[in-house]
Amino acid sequence: MNIPEKFEELRSRGEGALIAYLCAGDPTPGATAGFVQALVRGGADIVELGLPFSDPVADGPTIEAASGRALSAGMNPDVYLEIVASINVDVPLVCMTYYNLIFKRGIEKFVHDCVQSGISGIIVPDLPVEESEELSTSCRKYGVDLIFLIAPTTTEERIERILRHGSGFVYLVSRLGVTGTRSDVSQSTTELLSRVKTKIPKAVGFGISNGNQAAEIIEGGADGVIVGSAFVDIIASGKDVTAKLETLARELKDGVLSVIA
Amino acid sequence: MSRTTYGKYGKYGGQFSPEVLMPALAELEEGYEKYKDEPEFLKELNYYLKDFAGRETPLYFAKRLSKKYGTRIYLKREDLVHGGAHKLNNTIGQAILAKYMGKTRLVAETGAGQHGTATAMVGANLGLETVVYMGAKDVERQRMNVYRMELMGTVVNPVESGSKTLKDAINEAMRDWVTNVVNTHYLIGSVVGPHPYPMIVRDFQSVIGREVKEQIMEKEGRYPDSIVACTGGGSNAMGIFYPFVEEKDVKLFAVEAGGSGLKTTEKAALHSASLCTGEEGILHGAHTRVLQDKYGQILESSSISAGLDYAGVGPELAYLAEICRLTPCNVSDDEALAAFHELCRMEGIIPALESSHALAYIKKAAESGELGELVVINLSGRGDKDLETVIKLNKEVHR
Ligand SMILES: Cc1ncc(COP(=O)(O)O)c(C=O)c1O
Numbered sequence: 315m316n317i318p319e320k321f322e323e324l325r326s327r328g329e330g331a332l333i334a335y336l337c338a339g340d341p342t343p344g345a346t347a348g349f350v351q352a353l354v355r356g357g358a359d360i361v362e363l364g365l366p367f368s369d370p371v372a373d374g375p376t377i378e379a380a381s382g383r384a385l386s387a388g389m390n391p392d393v394y395l396e397i398v399a400s401i402n403v404d405v406p407l408v409c410m411t412y413y414n415l416i417f418k419r420g421i422e423k424f425v426h427d428c429v430q431s432g433i434s435g436i437i438v439p440d441l442p443v444e445e446s447e448e449l450s451t452s453c454r455k456y457g458v459d460l461i462f463l464i465a466p467t468t469t470e471e472r473i474e475r476i477l478r479h480g481s482g483f484v485y486l487v488s489r490l491g492v493t494g495t496r497s498d499v500s501q502s503t504t505e506l507l508s509r510v511k512t513k514i515p516k517a518v519g520f521g522i523s524n525g526n527q528a529a530e531i532i533e534g535g536a537d538g539v540i541v542g543s544a545f546v547d548i549i550a551s552g553k554d555v556t557a558k559l560e561t562l563a564r565e566l567k568d569g570v571l572s573v574i575a
Numbered sequence: 576m577s578r579t580t581y582g583k584y585g586k587y588g589g590q591f592s593p594e595v596l597m598p599a600l601a602e603l604e605e606g607y608e609k610y611k612d613e614p615e616f617l618k619e620l621n622y623y624l625k626d627f628a629g630r631e632t633p634l635y636f637a638k639r640l641s642k643k644y645g646t647r648i649y650l651k652r653e654d655l656v657h658g659g660a661h662k663l664n665n666t667i668g669q670a671i672l673a674k675y676m677g678k679t680r681l682v683a684e685t686g687a688g689q690h691g692t693a694t695a696m697v698g699a700n701l702g703l704e705t706v707v708y709m710g711a712k713d714v715e716r717q718r719m720n721v722y723r724m725e726l727m728g729t730v731v732n733p734v735e736s737g738s739k740t741l742k743d744a745i746n747e748a749m750r751d752w753v754t755n756v757v758n759t760h761y762l763i764g765s766v767v768g769p770h771p772y773p774m775i776v777r778d779f780q781s782v783i784g785r786e787v788k789e790q791i792m793e794k795e796g797r798y799p800d801s802i803v804a805c806t807g808g809g810s811n812a813m814g815i816f817y818p819f820v821e822e823k824d825v826k827l828f829a830v831e832a833g834g835s836g837l838k839t840t841e842k843a844a845l846h847s848a849s850l851c852t853g854e855e856g857i858l859h860g861a862h863t864r865v866l867q868d869k870y871g872q873i874l875e876s877s878s879i880s881a882g883l884d885y886a887g888v889g890p891e892l893a894y895l896a897e898i899c900r901l902t903p904c905n906v907s908d909d910e911a912l913a914a915f916h917e918l919c920r921m922e923g924i925i926p927a928l929e930s931s932h933a934l935a936y937i938k939k940a941a942e943s944g945e946l947g948e949l950v951v952i953n954l955s956g957r958g959d960k961d962l963e964t965v966i967k968l969n970k971e972v973h974r
Contacts (some may be wrong), residue, residue: 368872369742369858371749372593378736390870413591414857418871440591440857444581465595467756472597490595491754 316434317406317459317482320359321515321537330532330575331483332567333517334358335410335542337366337380338397339389340549347401349549352556354403356563361403362437362540365394365411372412372439374492376543379550391415391424399431408435408461408482416449425452435459435482443472443479450479463487464510466502473510483515483538488531491520507535525569532573541566582770584894590769592860596749599756604771606676611778616675623667624782627700628657630664632783634790634951639921644941649799650924650954651787651815660927660956661783661811662693666762668779670697673760680704680759684748686713686741686807687882687929688720689956690764695729705729708747712739713881720960738843738875741807741885745859765808766889769860773813773889780814787951788818800947801826804955805932806850806903807882809889811955820900826947829892830936832878833905841868843875849888850896850903858887864896879908879964880928882956906935912968914938915958927956928964 315323324331334353338346350361366381366389373381398407409428416424416438428436436458441449443462453460459482464473466489477484488503503518510516518531519540528539541562548558582588590600610616624630632652641648653661666683673681681703685691691707698705707724711733714721724731737743745768752761766773766780791799802819804812806829819825834846844866846852856865858873866874866886878884895901906914911928914935918926926934933952940946958965 368737369746371746371859372753374750382736385872390872392870412857414865414867414871414873416871417855417857418867418869439593440860442590442592442594442597444597445589445591463594465593467595467598469598476594487595490756492750 315404315406317360320406321483324359328574330536330570330573331359331515331517331538332357332528332563332570333360333362333538333540334545334563335362335364335540336545336549337364337377337384338394339366339384339387340380340546341383342387343389343393343397346397348556349559350401350403352560353545353563354405356560357567358405358563360406360408362408362410362542363398365391365409365415367412367415370412372492374543376546376550380546391419395427395431398433401432406434407432408437409433410437410439413438413441421448422452425449425456425458429456429458433458435461437461437485439463443476446479461485464506466490466506470509477512477514480514483517484510484512485540486510486516486518486536488518488520488522503531504534525565528566528569529572532570532575537575539566539570582774584891585897587862587890587893588770588773589862590860591857591862592769593753595753596756600769600771602676606672607771607775610672610675616671619671620668623671624664628663628667629655630782631786632656634787634794636794637922640918643921644937646946647949648937649791649951651783651951653783653811653953653955654924654926654930654957658689658693658696659959660689660693661780661814662690662764663696664782664814665764665776665779665810666690666693666697669760669762669775670701670703673703673762674701676760678758678760680706680755681762682706682708682748682751682759683762683764684741684744685709685764686744686884687880688713688717688724688960689882691729691731692720692723694762695724695727698729699727706751707731708734708744708751710734710738710740710744713741716964717881717960718963740876740881742873765810766813766891767808767859767861767887773861773891776810777813777817777891780810781817783811783814783953784816784818787815791951795949797949798822798825799949799951801828802951802953803828803830803933803936803946804953805830805883805929806888806892807847807885807929809892811953813889813891815953816901820895827901828936829896829901829903830932831903831905832880832883832932833907834877835908837905839874843877844886845877846905847876847878847883847885848905849886850892851905853888861890863887863890864893879911880932882927882929883932904936906932906939910935910939912965915965924954925958926954927958928961930955
């Protein structure tokens, strides 16, 4: 199932999406497939798998540390693609990574290899729409969704440009800053949701860690919530990881379900 | 304003930046275009360059060095700029620009601590809150500069991630900027980063080359055969090169840190020579030449001099190297150290270890004679900050 089909299915049920993020290879390449399955059992509708980069400037300490653990454990794009290919779940998988890893592999080859291993979408936090033409072209060629971010600082003119180029869903950054959990999901989220007018599903990320926040975001008009650091924290803790991932995914999905999208 | 070029130098440069910062980069570009030629702005800039920084700096004829190497050698004395390095030329420009743009807070990264110090100076002087990120390893080896920054009211945050050097400090400064972009100006310290930074920093540093043009004409009645500058990110190099780029007879040499050899292990390079050995890649917002592994993971770099210890290089330098307008070269830690001592003893000037790389190239090039008969070396900074490092190394040698 690809991303638009997934959102279509959810929409027909009046349901918001839970999009869960993990850093692939954290703490070891062997662990990732099991974690993804746990997230899906808990109710994740889409799973974003981070391909770790040595210098993740858009990420906070939580995901930076996860990237470090994964890289130390031998993660690289080849291993990543093998992991993705080995994951057997019926939800779309999205690759989130920094542009240099794509560039170095060769843009078209990267997209081709992603598709081969079962990736449906790509998010590149350091690739603004202005620099995305080559990747965009390859993504269109192979039927992969290229997902862009929109931030509270993004101007109307840029929002339009981003919406013209993006597909799958748009990733609304709930607040200024890097990834990481926060107790407040800011007012700017609601504002941003109303500023972005589009048929493409809108998912909100950065800082969401519990069911109440997830419900609030859907209430505010989002089609989905993206949760990353809260899951990565569980992995970092190293205790009952699989069970806790499933439990948190369920709590978040329940939050999402408590509101009609 | 709609732009189509986004600061490309050939295929290099660009804006590979998180979305949150794209509007800030546009705002910065607009602010720069608006103020850079404005009389009021220029008046303030020139006032600070003269009365605060101490410009113009001398172009000094190094008599004994010239005699030894059989060529006329001039040193552009950026070591005499307030703070002890060329870095202040850029921080003055950017801080005044930030003030004009209504920003109240500066963040900066620093390697050797020279850029951090130069930022602390303008921050204190202009009354702007100033925060500097510095790799923990650099905090160790450049302790004096940490004290200097703190004395001037700057908060210095050691960065414990990655290689704990300049690259990691830039990551952290960018994260700060992403979070505080509304009131904060990111005062980047070299000709790196997303557009418009490489252009802005180059322009503010070009005062070096403009002065050299006049000074060498006055002293020698002609332009030099070659100009030599050490190259980390490349700001002192671009600053002295840029006004000469169109003077095709003037050869430009960018000397990188050859460290302990042009080799790499799995995760680290034993050097910082990204122009000489790096491959195309995207780092810190720009398409440039980068030290990386076969997957595109950035390698830790290495050098005796903290200021050159960086895995990337300014995109315009990558471009000038590609079109063969400049010659990338490198000298080892040991060669730089020898040149450091040589300048101390022969000219009574203690150079920065960074600048010692440029000096070391004179010896390296002496045999081939490629530098010609009239050479200008950018003496980008003074060596006081490096005394601890040098003393430690001497002890190791003599043990
Ligand atoms: C004295 C001196 N020279 C050179 C450099 C290297 O920077 P750049 O290549 O931008 O001139 C530094 C950096 O800290 C420095 O302190």
